[in-house]
Amino acid sequence: MRTAIGDYALLSDCQTAALVSKGGAIDWLCLPCFDSRAVFARVLGEDAGHWSIAPRGESAPRRSYLAGSLVLRTEYRTPAGEVAVTDALATGPNAGGHELGADAPHVLVRVLEGIRGDVEIEAEFAPRPEYGLVRQLLIPVDGGLRCHGGPHALGLSSPVPLDVSDCAHARFTVRPGERIAFALDYVLAGQTPRLRTPEETEDLLAETLGAWRGWSALHERYRGAWQDEVHHSGRVLQALTYRPSGAIVAAPTTSLPEAMGGPRNWDYRYSWVRDAAFALNALWTAACPDEAVAFFDWMAQAAAADPRAGRDLQIVFGVRGECDLTERELGHLPGWRDSSPVRIGNDAWQQRQLDVYGELLCAAHRLRAYLPRADATTLHFLASLVDTACARWKEPDEGIWEVRSGRRHFVYSKLMCWMATRCGIQMADLLGAEDRVPYWRRVGDEIRAAIEEQGWNDEVGAYTQAFGSRVLDASTLMMPLVGFAPADDPRMLATIHAIHAHLTDARGMVYRYAAMDDGLDGGEGTFLLCTFWLAGALALAGEVDEAERVFERAAATANDVGLMAEEVDTRTGELLGNFPQAFSHVGLVNAAWMISRVRSGAIGPQNVADGSAFCSD
Structure with a gap:
C-alpha cells in the first residue's frame, strides 16, 4: 500500500x-x-x-x-x-x-x-x-x-x-x-x-x-495558547474512547510501522494503564472531566481484576477489560509498504512495568475530588498499589518503552514508584491509610536517594536511562514534570539540555532513547510525545521561547486535518506508526497547558516540586 x-x-x-x-x-x-x-x-x-x-x-x-x-x-x-x-x-x-x-x-x-x-x-x-x-x-x-x-x-x-x-x-x-x-x-x-x-x-x-x-459545546473549556489545537485533540481523544467501558485505545490501528520496512509493528487497539496519568490530565485540561472519570472507573476496575498476591499489575487491557492479548502474526498480509510482520494482539500484557503503579495513582490523584464517592474496595486497592510500589521498586523491569532485551533498573520506573508514594501520602486521608504515611515517606526518600545517586551519570552529565547506564532517554524529562526536581535544578537543567542537544534530529524532534540493544531489529523515527515533553520541561526551566519553538515543530507534523501519528521519519518527515496516536495528542494538550501556565506565571520552577505541574489542578 x-x-x-x-x-x-x-x-x-x-x-x-x-x-x-x-x-x-x-x-x-x-x-x-x-x-x-x-x-x-x-x-x-x-x-x-x-x-x-x-x-x-x-x-x-x-x-x-x-x-x-x-x-x-x-x-x-x-x-x-x-x-x-x-x-x-x-x-x-x-x-x-x-x-x-x-x-x-x-x-x-x-x-x-x-x-x-x-x-x-x-x-x-x-x-x-x-x-x-x-x-x-x-x-x-x-x-x-x-x-x-x-x-x-x-x-x-x-x-x-x-x-x-x-x-x-x-x-x-x-x-x-x-x-x-x-x-x-x-x-x-x-x-x-x-x-x-x-x-x-x-x-x-x-x-x-x-x-x-x-x-x-459542553466540553471545550480550555482557554489559552493553541486553543483550537487543544480542543481538536480533545475530540480525537474522545474519538479513541470505547464508550461502553470508558477505555481509551492507544490508536485505532495495528502494525503501521515505526520505520519503513518493519519489524517494529505493533497492535495498539488496546488501553494501557500508563496512558492513565497522561490521558486523564489531557482530558481534564482539554475538555472532558466526565470522560476522565469514566476512564478512571474502567481502568481501576480492569486493573483490580486479578487479586492474586505477588502478581504484577497488568499494564494493558482490551477495551472491555480483557486480560489475555496474546500476540500473533497475520502472514497473509504484507503490511503497509511491505513493512512486515502484521501483528494482532500485544504481548506487552505479560511484561513487568513497575511505573504503572505511580501512573495509576497519579490518575487517582488528579480525580481526588471524586474519590470520596468511590467504594471501599477501590480505595483499598489504591492504597495497596502504594504498598506494592514500595515493596517492589528495587526490582528490574521492562520499562516504559517495553524493551524485549531483558529487565533493567530503569530510572523512569523508579521515578514513578517515587510518584506512587507522593500521591499516596497526599491522598492518605481519602484512602483511609494515614497510618501508612511514615512508611511511604521513608520509602519515597529511599527511592529519591537511589535515583540521585545511581540514575545520574557524571561522565554523561545527565540523568540516564537506567542505573549505571550511559544512554540518554527522553523519559527522564518527566522528572520535572511530575515534581521530582525543579526544572532549573542544575542536574535537571543539564539533563534537559543534553536531551535537547544530543537526542534530537536535524528537525529538532526528539528520539525516545539513544542507540542501545532493545531486543528488536531496525530503527525508528522521532517520537512526538517525547518532543512535547521537551517543550514542557523547557517551559518549566524558564526557557519559554524555546519551549514554544519546540512545541510548534511538533504540532506542525499534524496532517491537513490535525491528526498526529506516533513518530516522524527522520529523513522524509512522513508520519510513522499507528495512527492517529492518542499519546501524541495527549502530549500536545499537556504541553500547551504547561507553556500557557508558565507564560502566565501560574506555575514555574519555584513551585513545581510539589507535583503541581502534572498532578494538581
Missing part, C-alpha cells in the same frame, strides 16, 4: 474507527469495535478490503472536519466541476453530552453533493472480513446489496445501480445541487442487515453532526 499514513483522516462513533484517504477510500474499518477483525484493511495489504468513492480521473482534494466535529468533508475540484463527499460513523440517536456514541448503530455514512458542473464518480466496494481472508457473497437487492460470509453480514444502501462480481462497482454522475447518500450497516452473521432510504441516511448524518457539536 503506497498511501502515506498522513493521507488518512479518522472517523469514529466512539466504539470503532475508520480511516479514509484523501482519494476517498475507506482502507481501514473494524466492526463493531476497535479491536474487532477488520472488514476493510487495505492499509495493510492491497487485497484486504476497501470502499472508495471519488471522481474519475484527475482531481484535487481539499478536506476538513466540519466545525466542532469529526464529520469529514472532502471537496474535489476536477476539470468538469466540483463535488463534495461527507463521511461519518453514525453516533446514534441518543448521542450528545458525555454519552457520545453510547448507542452507536454501527453505520458508516457517505453522502455526495454536487457543487459545480457535472462530475463523473467511480465507486468500488470490496468488503474483506477477517483482515482480508474472507470474500463475501454480494447479493444485489432493491436499494443496494446484502453481503454475507465470515462473522459479519453487511448491508450497503445505494441509490445508484451496482455491477457485482467479487466486488461491486458503480459509475454515475453528480450534478449541481444533487445529493447521493450511501450507508453501510453491520450485523452479526445470520442476521439480516438493514437497508436505508436516502432520507434515513441523511438523518443519520445530521444527527451525528449535531451530536459531535453538542458534545463539543
